[in-house]
Amino acid sequence: MVLAKIFDFALLTEWIDKTLNSFMPEWLTVVTERVLIGLVLLLTYSVLALFYIYFERKVCAAFQCRLGPNRVGPWGLLQSIADMFKILIKELISLKYTDKFLFALAPYLVILASMLAFAVLPWGKGLQVINFNIGIFFLIAVSSIGVLGILLAGWSSNNKFTLIGALRSGAQMVSYELSIGLSVLTMVVFCGELNIVDIVERQSDLWFIFSAHIPALIAFIIYLIAGTAETNRGPFDLPEAESELTAGYHTEYSGIHFGFFYLAEYLNLFVVSGVATLLFFGGWMPLHFPGCDGFNAIMDYIPSVIWFIGKAVTISFIIIWFKWTFPRLRIDQMLALEWKYLLPINLVNLVIMALIVVYGLHF
Numbered sequence: 001m002v003l004a005k006i007f008d009f010a011l012l013t014e015w016i017d018k019t020l021n022s023f024m025p026e027w028l029t030v031v032t033e034r035v036l037i038g039l040v041l042l043l044t045y046s047v048l049a050l051f052y053i054y055f056e057r058k059v060c061a062a063f064q065c066r067l068g069p070n071r072v073g074p075w076g077l078l079q080s081i082a083d084m085f086k087i088l089i090k091e092l093i094s095l096k097y098t099d100k101f102l103f104a105l106a107p108y109l110v111i112l113a114s115m116l117a118f119a120v121l122p123w124g125k126g127l128q129v130i131n132f133n134i135g136i137f138f139l140i141a142v143s144s145i146g147v148l149g150i151l152l153a154g155w156s157s158n159n160k161f162t163l164i165g166a167l168r169s170g171a172q173m174v175s176y177e178l179s180i181g182l183s184v185l186t187m188v189v190f191c192g193e194l195n196i197v198d199i200v201e202r203q204s205d206l207w208f209i210f211s212a213h214i215p216a217l218i219a220f221i222i223y224l225i226a227g228t229a230e231t232n233r234g235p236f237d238l239p240e241a242e243s244e245l246t247a248g249y250h251t252e253y254s255g256i257h258f259g260f261f262y263l264a265e266y267l268n269l270f271v272v273s274g275v276a277t278l279l280f281f282g283g284w285m286p287l288h289f290p291g292c293d294g295f296n297a298i299m300d301y302i303p304s305v306i307w308f309i310g311k312a313v314t315i316s317f318i319i320i321w322f323k324w325t326f327p328r329l330r331i332d333q334m335l336a337l338e339w340k341y342l343l344p345i346n347l348v349n350l351v352i353m354a355l356i357v358v359y360g361l362h363f
Contacts, residue, residue: 010126109149165248
């Protein structure tokens with residue numbers, strides 16, 4: 001299907017490249033473009049984090065029949081910005097018995113993992129930092145780095161509460177990575193592609209959540225549960241259980257180092273939601289139904305970036321909804337859910353999807 005009405009951001013990026021090449025040597029153009037891309041990623045990263053902090057506070061307040069932030073700026077819009085400045089000016093406390101190098105390294109590993117995963121997401125048609133044929137494999141690989149930062153943070157702090165929190169987090173993240181990987185693999189089997197952009201473009205006629213039958217719906221539900229656990233969000237927030245562990249693995253952190261953990265949690269929420277959008281809901285692709293040409297043409301007028309962000313924020317809302325609705329699980333319940341239920345269901349679902357593809361039973 002030809003998407004004639006969707007603006008291709010590749011036209012904009014190619015124009016920027018030609019403009020820079022017109023008055024710069026090639027090597028300087030490459031350096032300038034990389035610096036610009038880095039600045040745009042950092043700016044987008046920061047703005048998204050501020051939005052998600054405000055968004056969750058308002059959603060939480062609505063569930064609890066409160067107003068939420070309402071003093072700093074109109075409707076409390078500047079509250080997150082005020083909190084950001086507060087974190088930036090706070091003192092970085094140096095503890096006496098910590099492993100200083102690993103203690104300082106841990107938050108940067110956590111932020112690096114979320115930044116790498118964040119950078120590979122295609123936000124719109126022709127709007128991605130890098131497009132290569134193993135995009136899904138790269139995304140799963142770099143997202144696994146974060147657990148190293150969490151384990152280092154808990155161990156290097158030389159605190160029994162941080163160590164328990166880190167061990168819980170390690171067990172939880174390693175366990176639920178299996179379900180995330182199998183859910184992703186289920187959709188890769190259906191699509192036959194590892195290139196993220198190709199996966200999105202294969203959904204131009206119908207999103208996979210509709211065309212791949214019940215196995216896609218099962219994979220999405222399992223991915224949503226496992227993604228919530230992978231980001232250490234309630235009801236799977238045992239690594240940060242404040243009633244038991246003070247603040248878990250980042251108890252001893254202050255200032256911007258604590259801010260890095262805080263930012264990474266919200267950006268991981270967006271990455272999990274963004275990947276679900278790409279695999280199940282067409283990414284930046286508009287809502288199309290075969291045969292409804294008039295409706296499809298209207299949908300094409302909505303910018304692809306709006307489609308992607310709207311879908312990702314909607315899925316994020318569902319994950320936030322989980323946190324403020326369900327009580328926290330015990331550690332044994334959490335691990336039993338993965339190993340006794342989600343993993344076997346996922347394996348059977350993968351086999352069913354493979355049979356559907358082999359015998360052509362999909363739309």
